[in-house]
Amino acid sequence: MLHTTKAAIRQRIDRLRAQINHYRYEYHVLDKSEISDAALDSLKNELFRLELENPELITPDSPTQRVGGKPLAKFIKFRHEIGMYSLYDAFNEQDMRDWQERNMNILDKSPLLRGVPEGRGVFSLEYFIELKVDGLAMSLKYDRGMFAVGATRGDGEIGEDVTQNIRTIESVPLSLRVPESKELEKIGLSSAQAKKLIVAAQSGIIYVRGEVVMTKKIFAKLNKKYAREGKPPLANPRNGAAGSIRQLDPKITAERELDFYSYEILGDIDLSKQSQKREVLKLLGFKVIAENRICEDLEEVFAFYKDIGIKREKLPFEIDGTVVKVNDLSLWDILGMVGKGPRYMMAYKFPAMQVTTRVKNVAWQVGRTGTLTPVAELEAAEVGGVTVTHATLHNMDEINRLGLKIGDTVIIERAGDVIPKVVQVLPKLRIGSEKKITVPKICPMCGGRVERVEGEVAYRCVNLSCYAVTLRGLTHFVSKSAADIEGLGRKIVEQLEQEGLVSDIADFYSLTEGDLKPLERFAEKKAQNIIESINARRVIDLSRFIYGLGIRHIGEETAITLAKKLLAQLKIKNSKLKIKEVINYFGDLSLEDIKEMKDVGPIVAESIFEWWHEKKNQAILEKLEKNGVSLKTEERLAESGKLAGITFVLTGTMAKLTRDEAKDKIRELGGDISESVSKKTDFVVAGLEPGSKLDKARKSGVKILDEEGFLKMING
Ligand code: AMP
Ligand code: ZN
Numbered sequence: 001m002l003h004t005t006k007a008a009i010r011q012r013i014d015r016l017r018a019q020i021n022h023y024r025y026e027y028h029v030l031d032k033s034e035i036s037d038a039a040l041d042s043l044k045n046e047l048f049r050l051e052l053e054n055p056e057l058i059t060p061d062s063p064t065q066r067v068g069g070k071p072l073a074k075f076i077k078f079r080h081e082i083g084m085y086s087l088y089d090a091f092n093e094q095d096m097r098d099w100q101e102r103n104m105n106i107l108d109k110s111p112l113l114r115g116v117p118e119g120r121g122v123f124s125l126e127y128f129i130e131l132k133v134d135g136l137a138m139s140l141k142y143d144r145g146m147f148a149v150g151a152t153r154g155d156g157e158i159g160e161d162v163t164q165n166i167r168t169i170e171s172v173p174l175s176l177r178v179p180e181s182k183e184l185e186k187i188g189l190s191s192a193q194a195k196k197l198i199v200a201a202q203s204g205i206i207y208v209r210g211e212v213v214m215t216k217k218i219f220a221k222l223n224k225k226y227a228r229e230g231k232p233p234l235a236n237p238r239n240g241a242a243g244s245i246r247q248l249d250p251k252i253t254a255e256r257e258l259d260f261y262s263y264e265i266l267g268d269i270d271l272s273k274q275s276q277k278r279e280v281l282k283l284l285g286f287k288v289i290a291e292n293r294i295c296e297d298l299e300e301v302f303a304f305y306k307d308i309g310i311k312r313e314k315l316p317f318e319i320d321g322t323v324v325k326v327n328d329l330s331l332w333d334i335l336g337m338v339g340k341g342p343r344y345m346m347a348y349k350f351p352a353m354q355v356t357t358r359v360k361n362v363a364w365q366v367g368r369t370g371t372l373t374p375v376a377e378l379e380a381a382e383v384g385g386v387t388v389t390h391a392t393l394h395n396m397d398e399i400n401r402l403g404l405k406i407g408d409t410v411i412i413e414r415a416g417d418v419i420p421k422v423v424q425v426l427p428k429l430r431i432g433s434e435k436k437i438t439v440p441k442i443c444p445m446c447g448g449r450v451e452r453v454e455g456e457v458a459y460r461c462v463n464l465s466c467y468a469v470t471l472r473g474l475t476h477f478v479s480k481s482a483a484d485i486e487g488l489g490r491k492i493v494e495q496l497e498q499e500g501l502v503s504d505i506a507d508f509y510s511l512t513e514g515d516l517k518p519l520e521r522f523a524e525k526k527a528q529n530i531i532e533s534i535n536a537r538r539v540i541d542l543s544r545f546i547y548g549l550g551i552r553h554i555g556e557e558t559a560i561t562l563a564k565k566l567l568a569q570l571k572i573k574n575s576k577l578k579i580k581e582v583i584n585y586f587g588d589l590s591l592e593d594i595k596e597m598k599d600v601g602p603i604v605a606e607s608i609f610e611w612w613h614e615k616k617n618q619a620i621l622e623k624l625e626k627n628g629v630s631l632k633t634e635e636r637l638a639e640s641g642k643l644a645g646i647t648f649v650l651t652g653t654m655a656k657l658t659r660d661e662a663k664d665k666i667r668e669l670g671g672d673i674s675e676s677v678s679k680k681t682d683f684v685v686a687g688l689e690p691g692s693k694l695d696k697a698r699k700s701g702v703k704i705l706d707e708e709g710f711l712k713m714i715n716g
Contacts, residue, residue, distance in 0.1 A: 038352035135213035321349030375500030386514030482548030643671030652687030
């Protein structure tokens, strides 16, 4: 998190409120949008979350505490007798399950529940699921059957009287159709309920609520016309609908050919189910949405939601999700309201393809030809239903065009199945500590010089082998003898590097499924498997880790030697180890200290010393720690076995053991292995087709074991 101190959180909250208020004013009052609804929602969600975590910072004027916008002064105001509420949002199945759980708890405890013994949860909730039409909310008042007032939502209590404009909408009946008792009974009303409804429709007050929309067809037609006439186009159908209702000339409204879809009816009436409202509204002469339906449980809700997500494109109007309503209206009173909206319904929205998040850093990734490409490292954000941590930035020109700085709040977008990109920077949310982005002068991968490619926007590392070296380092780290991350072959590592997702070994540990899914040849399952195998190696064997760092001249054996030394110093056995401890240990060693280690020659010692004192490597180690990687000591490092102090050299192949198994066995028992025969060698184990090591052993009088002898030694 970028904002951790209370002061920083307060500052962020202030900035968010100011900016959200600005966009809300534009959206609700001026009917225009500088940013997408999804991006604005995303800012609101961040504010909501921050306030949830820091409730002492909530103020009554925070945009999270209010509904909608302000009524425009040019309209007569209309006070809603029954408030027009906002809805709470859910974006995934878990949100929906949590919501049901909260409701069940309330219902379980309620003494008001009729028919259920002590209210104990033996029942399941039935829902009516409706399309969340993306238009302008409207309340229509019918007085003794005649259309009297049409009013916008406004701030939920006071809206704008737009009656004249509403009159131009053909699908709004100017007088109610009066249904027959028979018709009403057929759709499930009792005769008393039917009677009450007919009375209200004929001689009482009825409010019908719904959504004024511009269909996609009309939207396209109008924009074509405006283009011909040289007029500015409508931003989207929702703006088109809102803008035409909230202006003073009914002629313009009429030209826009708007539509009205109803979903709510209020008044002195008595209904049992939300699902009945649709049938009643139809009988009164209103347009309703045919797709809406009863779902017996949340599983059916999820199925409907998925299905409509696919059919969405084909609908005549735009929707931004569904609204899931508890179908039994007697439960509405028990559940009631909380804050800005009711508990008995939930907006179950489609995942946003645009969200806001912050750029933590910009990394430079080196391509096959040495070209440096900037990649934004993001605070994890959910976009299009997946969590992502990276976005492409293309090149320096793109960064300049966006005006991006490190630390900025940005809008990212996922269009189709590609890596998300940064589409807009929100500079008003800056606090002053944002950092300018510059092309590195030396290559972050290899330390080589960076040059601008003549006549192009690209920069390039002059070191021709840079890419190959980087890639080799990455593949070495994940290989079997090192971190041993299953499924990360050379090809995939290369793809991850090319996409800018991984530029050093620590980056493997910040990948999310969402980062991988959009990649070519990555199905959901594959992405999931890779993330799982990375997670399975968040705790790495100490010696494998040291080997995996790719320090020159450090093979497996030397890595084990170093690991043993380290453990002897720290006196840790079979337990977990922090990377920090490794950093400290090696950081404190002088070159002389390292040279004195067993099996470590002067060249190796220098290589270790240099590697450890390079800033870049320090940074990678710290990043590994930050990304949740830790170490453990391995059994093979146990020093007190029966072979303790005995050094083996292996040559040739054995029948019963592989070379690696033999090595592991020796280490487990505390023995040492050396790659070459020397004075320090105690035994040479010779299998079939031994190499020159055997000759050398013979010459220098080192004891030789065949496979059988070796097995006896380790087993007996
Ligand atoms: P929000 O503006 O996100 O708080 O969502 C509430 C708004 O969703 C309402 O004011 C309506 O304009 C709109 N809406 C669209 N379809 C429905 C529906 N089927 N039921 C309730 N509200 C709906
Ligand atoms: Zn380079």
